Amino acid sequence: MWPVLIAVWATFLLYSALAAPVPGANEPHYLCKSLHYWQPDWCAPDFFLTSPNAHTVFYATIGALTQVLSLDQAAWAGRGIVYFLLALGWTRSLSQIFCSQWSCLWVACVYLTLASIGNFSGEWLVGGVEGKVPCYGFLLLAFAETLQQRPRRAALWAGLAISFHPVVGVWGVLAHALSRIVSIVMDSRRYRRSFTSSLLYQRQDAAAAEMGNPQASAGTGHSARQAWIAVAIFTVVSLPGLIPVFRLLTETVPAQTRYAGTYLQVYFRLAHHLDPMMFSAQSYVGYAILLILWGCSLAWGGRTLAKIRLDGIVLWAVVFAFVGILIGWGPRPAKLMPYFAERMNLLKFYPFRLADVLLPVAFSISLVSVLERTLLVAPRSPGLACLIWKPQWLLLVCFLGAALLAHSRTDQNRYSRENRHDWLDACGWIDTHLRQEALVLSPSNGWAFKWFARRAEYVSFKDCPQDAAGIVEWNRRLNFLQKWFEENYADGLYSNTELKDLRARTGATHLLTDRLGPMELTPAYKNETFQVYDLESLD
Incomplete structure (x- = not known):
């Protein structure tokens, strides 16, 4: 399986690099949280980073890369780890469905092609590094171990899935448990109807019950013991992910x-x-x-x-x-x-x-299953034409086209190419000139400010806390800023007195703007798009 595993892993990494260049959509959220988890003094005044943690296991494991690598390097190393786990679960589970192990790769190509076209509720599987990627990998590993009738290993992987992402993990485990229950009930009814007509079976069963068949009793006891061990493993391993979520759901507010x-x-x-x-x-x-x-x-x-x-x-x-x-x-x-x-x-x-992820995966498996029994195993004939028109080439071309299509959409959540250089320049100046304890009012459409500037934000629309009190405060801060900027622009100028009031009400030390202004205060730094104002100078 190693050649197939490496090929699937490389496919995931290539699509990830093209569809979600570092930093991906949620990587500043996860990795900045991880860095603050290990170093609480990093961006200490930041409202989001100090909010309760919902993905503690991710921060404590993969997030530890931020202690030895830069954020960019941690993102790439983290992608290598999580997509290897995903590729491992992918190949281990799907290889038991197909006759050819390489069909796992073709399913990946078809699925990523569908993913580049769109999704249902905004869910994705291959992009940046975050908790749900290893979660799906562990769910697939649990499924593979279940097929091999290894309940303890399946329980271990299922527990890890919930620990890394409780929401996805619980839905995945629940879907698997319900499907197994239905399958067991249907099988038992089918066997009961079959065995009812067998008088010999009934007599043997009665005799075994009367004599206390030791083998039957031992088998039943062994199965029950295995089940309880699996439940214990699942419970212990999943608790590190469930406890933080339970605290969020039961917080006293x-x-x-x-x-x-x-x-x-x-x-x-x-x-x-x-x-x-x-x-x-x-x-x-x-x-x-x-x-x-x-x-x-x-x-x-x-x-x-x-x-x-x-x-x-x-x-x-x-x-x-x-x-x-x-x-x-x-x-x-x-x-x-x-x-x-x-x-x-x-x-x-x-x-x-x-369903957003599994339905396209299931369709991809069905499509490749048909191809596997028809075109993918067609008799080989000599000649260049036969080599060129192999369906595997078509699947690879579709995958590359899908990756390039996804790459063309990466600017939708970032600054345009014209403003990106100025944004990185302004963030770089903040990183090198502002003290570590600074608190910045950044633009509402700012992109990965903490990632590039490495300073705390007063509030960010992208970084919303997970607890109810934090969400309400996050909304209050957004509304306050919008109202303040609108009300104080009545005279067409933000005076030093007004900016001093803004600093007193937010505690912000600096203001980073693009369109906001004009200001009476002279900027401490500016380029063609952005200006940085030192609100502390008003003290």
Whole structure:
């Protein structure tokens, strides 16, 4: 499996490098949090970094790279680690579905091609380094060990999945558990009907019960003991990830604060992930087509036991997403929905994200399964034409085209190419000239400020805390700044008196702006796009 594993790993890394150049969308969030976790004095005044941690296991393990490497180097090293784990789980699990081990690589190419076209709720699998990537890798490893009937190893990997990302891990484990329960119930009913007609079996079973068959008793006891050991392993390993989340969910805050925090999370900050009425029509159409094609593939031949079990997990992921749509669908504004508070509290657990990833993966597996039985194993004939028109080349070309397409969209969440140089220049000046304890008011559309400037921010729209009180305070700070800038611009100038008031009410030491102004205060540094103002000079 090593050649296949390395090929899949390289495919993930190449797509990651093209689709999400360092720093990726969430890498400043995870790695800056990790650096502050290990060095609390780094950007100590930063509001987001000092908020409660939701991914402690990631910060304590992969995040430790920030102690020996720069942030850029830690991102690349972290990607190498997490995508190796993902590739390992990918090949270990999918190799039990196909006859050819190289089909794992072709599934990766098809899936990444689909991922470059779009997704349903904003969920992705291959991009930057963050907690959900190793989580999916561990879930796939747990699935592979389950197929090999190794419950203790499966429990270990499942527990690690939850520790690295509790939301994704719990949904994945729940889908697998429900699919296994349904499978066991169906099998037991099938066997019961079959054995009922066998009088010999009934007599043997009765005789064994009367005589206390020691082998049967030993087998039953051994299975029960293995199950309890697996449950114990799963519980112990998953607790490091569950405890921080449990603390966030049970924090002692007023009911009004908890309500407001959930509302802001579901219908404001993360509405593009959590509110099904915010998803585009294109996403619904695309995933409906995938669902129909995948459903049709369930009747195709060549379905191994491993694929049947995987399809069961995917089916439950789709059920979770469908229930999420029913919960979130209703009139707007959302508070007009019946049982609005209960529905809002359910939506904050991301019911769509598992199906967002697994449905394209399941379709890719079905497509490659058909190709494996037809074109991929076509008889070889001599000649250059046969070598050129191999379907493997077409899959590789589709993958490269998809990676380049994803790369062309990387500027959507960053400054334009014209302003990027000035942004990095301003952040670099801040990094070299401001004291470590500085607190900066950065632009609302700032990109990875802490990553480049290595200084604390008063508030950042991208970096939203996870606790209810923190979310409410985050929203208050954003609203305060917007209102302050609007009210004090009535005379067309931000005077030193007004800026001194801003400093007193925020505690900020410096102000970084692009369009905001004019200011009475002379900038401490400026380039063609950005200006840095020293608010401490007003003291």
